[in-house]
Amino acid sequence: KNEVEQSPQNLTAQEGEFITINCSYSVGISALHWLQQHPGGGIVSLFMLSSGKKKHGRLIATINIQEKHSSLHITASHPRDSAVYICAVQTGTASKLTFGTGTRLQVTL
Protein backbone atom coordinates (compact mmCIF):
# COMPACT_ATOMS: atom_id res chain seq x y z
CA LYS A 1 0.00 0.00 0.00
CA ASN A 2 1.36 3.37 -1.04
CA GLU A 3 2.11 5.80 1.78
CA VAL A 4 0.24 8.47 -0.18
CA GLU A 5 -3.18 7.74 -1.65
CA GLN A 6 -5.10 10.03 -3.95
CA SER A 7 -8.73 9.96 -5.03
CA PRO A 8 -10.21 9.90 -7.49
CA GLN A 9 -7.70 8.46 -9.94
CA ASN A 10 -9.59 9.94 -12.87
CA LEU A 11 -12.01 12.84 -12.92
CA THR A 12 -14.02 14.36 -15.73
CA ALA A 13 -15.80 17.64 -15.16
CA GLN A 14 -17.62 20.23 -17.21
CA GLU A 15 -16.32 23.75 -17.48
CA GLY A 16 -17.35 25.81 -14.48
CA GLU A 17 -17.67 22.94 -12.04
CA PHE A 18 -16.10 22.95 -8.59
CA ILE A 19 -13.52 20.19 -8.32
CA THR A 20 -12.05 18.45 -5.29
CA ILE A 21 -9.09 16.09 -5.30
CA ASN A 22 -8.22 14.27 -2.11
CA CYS A 23 -4.94 13.06 -0.68
CA SER A 24 -4.47 10.84 2.37
CA TYR A 25 -1.17 9.79 3.82
CA SER A 26 -0.12 7.34 6.49
CA VAL A 27 3.16 8.76 7.78
CA GLY A 28 4.22 11.77 9.79
CA ILE A 29 5.11 14.61 7.50
CA SER A 30 6.76 17.99 7.67
CA ALA A 31 5.04 19.37 4.57
CA LEU A 32 2.70 18.41 1.76
CA HIS A 33 3.01 19.47 -1.86
CA TRP A 34 0.53 19.67 -4.68
CA LEU A 35 2.00 19.44 -8.16
CA GLN A 36 0.49 19.78 -11.61
CA GLN A 37 1.74 17.78 -14.56
CA HIS A 38 0.67 19.19 -17.89
CA PRO A 39 -0.29 16.97 -20.82
CA GLY A 40 3.07 17.85 -22.35
CA GLY A 41 4.80 16.32 -19.34
CA GLY A 42 6.12 19.36 -17.46
CA ILE A 43 5.65 19.46 -13.69
CA VAL A 44 4.82 22.62 -11.77
CA SER A 45 4.66 23.07 -8.03
CA LEU A 46 1.26 24.50 -7.03
CA PHE A 47 1.37 24.54 -3.25
CA MET A 48 3.55 23.59 -0.34
CA LEU A 49 1.74 23.58 2.99
CA SER A 50 2.17 22.25 6.48
CA SER A 51 -1.05 23.53 8.07
CA GLY A 52 -4.31 25.27 7.31
CA LYS A 53 -5.18 26.54 3.89
CA LYS A 54 -3.59 28.31 0.94
CA LYS A 55 -5.20 29.99 -2.04
CA HIS A 56 -3.76 30.94 -5.39
CA GLY A 57 -6.20 32.23 -7.97
CA ARG A 58 -8.87 29.58 -8.49
CA LEU A 59 -6.88 26.94 -6.61
CA ILE A 60 -7.27 26.24 -2.90
CA ALA A 61 -5.32 23.67 -0.89
CA THR A 62 -6.18 22.58 2.61
CA ILE A 63 -4.53 20.21 5.03
CA ASN A 64 -5.65 18.54 8.24
CA ILE A 65 -2.57 17.23 10.00
CA GLN A 66 -4.53 15.29 12.64
CA GLU A 67 -6.54 13.43 10.01
CA LYS A 68 -3.54 13.09 7.66
CA HIS A 69 -5.59 14.45 4.79
CA SER A 70 -5.31 17.22 2.23
CA SER A 71 -7.62 18.47 -0.48
CA LEU A 72 -7.02 20.47 -3.63
CA HIS A 73 -10.00 22.46 -4.86
CA ILE A 74 -10.43 24.13 -8.21
CA THR A 75 -13.21 26.68 -8.52
CA ALA A 76 -14.82 27.57 -11.86
CA SER A 77 -12.86 24.87 -13.66
CA HIS A 78 -11.65 25.46 -17.19
CA PRO A 79 -10.36 23.13 -19.92
CA ARG A 80 -6.86 24.51 -19.37
CA ASP A 81 -6.99 22.97 -15.89
CA SER A 82 -6.86 19.53 -17.55
CA ALA A 83 -3.74 17.88 -16.18
CA VAL A 84 -2.55 15.28 -13.70
CA TYR A 85 -2.51 16.57 -10.13
CA ILE A 86 -0.01 14.92 -7.83
CA CYS A 87 0.13 14.99 -4.06
CA ALA A 88 3.54 14.53 -2.43
CA VAL A 89 4.55 14.43 1.21
CA GLN A 90 7.84 15.44 2.70
CA THR A 91 9.17 13.21 5.43
CA GLY A 92 12.26 13.56 7.54
CA THR A 93 14.86 16.27 7.24
CA ALA A 94 16.43 15.25 3.97
CA SER A 95 13.86 16.89 1.70
CA LYS A 96 12.63 13.53 0.45
CA LEU A 97 9.26 13.60 -1.33
CA THR A 98 6.97 10.58 -1.57
CA PHE A 99 4.37 10.87 -4.29
CA GLY A 100 0.79 9.79 -4.74
CA THR A 101 -0.24 8.12 -7.96
CA GLY A 102 -1.85 11.26 -9.31
CA THR A 103 -5.35 12.30 -10.34
CA ARG A 104 -6.01 12.78 -14.02
CA LEU A 105 -8.45 15.66 -14.51
CA GLN A 106 -10.22 16.33 -17.78
CA VAL A 107 -12.36 19.46 -18.00
CA THR A 108 -14.66 19.62 -21.00
CA LEU A 109 -16.57 22.48 -22.56
Add this chain to the structure above:
Amino acid sequence: DTAVSQTPKYLVTQMGNDKSIKCEQNLGHDTMYWYKQDSKKFLKIMFSYNNKELIINETVPNRFSPKSPDKAHLNLHINSLELGDSAVYFCASSQGPGRPRSTEAFFGQGTRLTVV
Protein backbone atom coordinates in the same frame (compact mmCIF):
# COMPACT_ATOMS: atom_id res chain seq x y z
CA ASP B 1 15.22 31.87 -18.85
CA THR B 2 14.51 28.25 -17.98
CA ALA B 3 14.97 27.71 -14.25
CA VAL B 4 15.75 23.98 -14.38
CA SER B 5 16.86 22.63 -17.73
CA GLN B 6 17.51 19.04 -18.72
CA THR B 7 19.08 17.68 -21.85
CA PRO B 8 18.23 15.82 -23.90
CA LYS B 9 14.43 15.89 -23.88
CA TYR B 10 14.22 12.57 -25.71
CA LEU B 11 16.75 9.76 -25.72
CA VAL B 12 16.40 6.51 -27.63
CA THR B 13 19.18 4.00 -27.23
CA GLN B 14 19.95 0.31 -27.42
CA MET B 15 20.25 -2.08 -24.52
CA GLY B 16 23.73 -2.24 -23.09
CA ASN B 17 24.69 1.32 -24.00
CA ASP B 18 25.88 3.96 -21.53
CA LYS B 19 24.13 7.33 -21.57
CA SER B 20 24.02 10.57 -19.62
CA ILE B 21 21.32 13.10 -18.88
CA LYS B 22 22.39 16.59 -17.89
CA CYS B 23 20.62 18.98 -15.55
CA GLU B 24 21.35 22.58 -14.70
CA GLN B 25 19.51 25.07 -12.49
CA ASN B 26 19.98 28.83 -12.41
CA LEU B 27 17.93 29.46 -9.27
CA GLY B 28 20.81 29.47 -6.84
CA HIS B 29 19.34 26.44 -5.09
CA ASP B 30 21.45 24.22 -2.87
CA THR B 31 19.58 20.94 -3.40
CA MET B 32 18.99 18.99 -6.60
CA TYR B 33 17.12 15.78 -7.26
CA TRP B 34 16.59 13.06 -9.80
CA TYR B 35 13.14 11.45 -10.03
CA LYS B 36 11.96 8.57 -12.20
CA GLN B 37 8.43 8.44 -13.58
CA ASP B 38 7.40 4.99 -14.73
CA SER B 39 4.89 3.99 -17.39
CA LYS B 40 2.07 4.31 -14.86
CA LYS B 41 3.08 7.93 -14.24
CA PHE B 42 4.28 7.15 -10.72
CA LEU B 43 7.08 9.43 -9.56
CA LYS B 44 9.81 8.13 -7.29
CA ILE B 45 12.91 9.81 -5.96
CA MET B 46 16.25 8.37 -6.99
CA PHE B 47 18.89 10.74 -5.66
CA SER B 48 19.27 14.05 -3.93
CA TYR B 49 22.37 16.21 -3.61
CA ASN B 50 22.83 19.18 -1.31
CA ASN B 51 25.80 21.41 -2.13
CA LYS B 52 27.39 18.64 -4.19
CA GLU B 53 26.99 16.12 -1.36
CA LEU B 54 24.79 13.05 -1.76
CA ILE B 55 21.99 13.12 0.85
CA ILE B 56 19.41 10.74 -0.54
CA ASN B 57 20.17 7.54 -2.38
CA GLU B 58 17.13 5.36 -2.77
CA THR B 59 17.32 1.73 -3.79
CA VAL B 60 18.62 2.35 -7.27
CA PRO B 61 20.86 -0.07 -9.23
CA ASN B 62 24.48 1.01 -9.11
CA ARG B 63 24.36 1.29 -12.91
CA PHE B 64 22.91 4.71 -12.12
CA SER B 65 25.49 7.19 -10.93
CA PRO B 66 24.74 10.83 -10.25
CA LYS B 67 27.52 13.37 -10.55
CA SER B 68 27.42 16.91 -9.24
CA PRO B 69 30.38 19.00 -10.45
CA ASP B 70 28.94 22.06 -8.71
CA LYS B 71 25.72 22.88 -6.93
CA ALA B 72 24.08 24.16 -10.13
CA HIS B 73 24.54 20.88 -11.98
CA LEU B 74 23.46 17.32 -11.31
CA ASN B 75 24.04 14.86 -14.11
CA LEU B 76 22.79 11.29 -14.28
CA HIS B 77 24.92 8.60 -15.87
CA ILE B 78 23.41 5.24 -16.66
CA ASN B 79 25.59 2.28 -17.58
CA SER B 80 24.56 -0.92 -19.35
CA LEU B 81 21.05 0.29 -20.07
CA GLU B 82 18.21 -2.20 -19.71
CA LEU B 83 14.70 -2.28 -21.14
CA GLY B 84 13.29 -1.57 -17.67
CA ASP B 85 15.15 1.72 -17.51
CA SER B 86 12.71 3.16 -20.03
CA ALA B 87 10.92 5.98 -18.22
CA VAL B 88 10.76 9.72 -17.93
CA TYR B 89 13.49 11.14 -15.71
CA PHE B 90 12.91 14.47 -14.00
CA CYS B 91 15.51 16.71 -12.48
CA ALA B 92 14.41 19.18 -9.81
CA SER B 93 15.89 21.68 -7.41
CA SER B 94 14.90 23.36 -4.17
CA GLN B 95 16.41 25.90 -1.83
CA GLY B 96 17.68 23.27 0.57
CA PRO B 97 17.65 22.60 4.32
CA GLY B 98 17.37 25.59 6.63
CA ARG B 99 15.91 27.90 4.00
CA PRO B 100 12.33 29.30 4.26
CA ARG B 101 10.87 27.33 1.36
CA SER B 102 13.41 24.56 1.60
CA THR B 103 11.56 21.84 -0.22
CA GLU B 104 9.45 23.68 -2.79
CA ALA B 105 10.65 21.91 -5.89
CA PHE B 106 11.17 23.33 -9.35
CA PHE B 107 11.18 20.65 -12.02
CA GLY B 108 12.90 20.30 -15.35
CA GLN B 109 10.82 19.37 -18.37
CA GLY B 110 11.79 15.72 -18.16
CA THR B 111 13.85 13.37 -20.33
CA ARG B 112 11.98 10.53 -21.96
CA LEU B 113 14.38 7.60 -22.15
CA THR B 114 13.47 4.69 -24.39
CA VAL B 115 15.67 1.61 -24.36
CA VAL B 116 15.18 -0.71 -27.31
